[in-house]
């Protein structure tokens with residue numbers, strides 16, 4: 870395995886790996902559109918950001934997601950992420 874492609878989820882803002890804080894997936898679909906992907910099942914190139922307002926803000930302000938996916942990210946994607954982060958109450962482990 871090559872170390873440059875890490876199959877693990879890594880937040881584009883704080884570089885936390887794994888699902889400890891509930892990473893949110895953003896996917897660039899084959900047609901170039903970018904979506905927040907709550908299911909994690911869409912095909913395309915994915916990037917992850919923590920479900921935390923701070924990481925989402927950083928990803929938007931410093932264009933971390935845009936750089937990671939090499940495409941412009943629509944503000945609506947960040948709105949969707951923020952909505953999700955606000956609702957998500959961190960260390961739970963319990964599904965609704």
Ligand SMILES: [Zn+2]
Nearest residue numbers: 880883919924
């Ligand atoms: Zn993060």
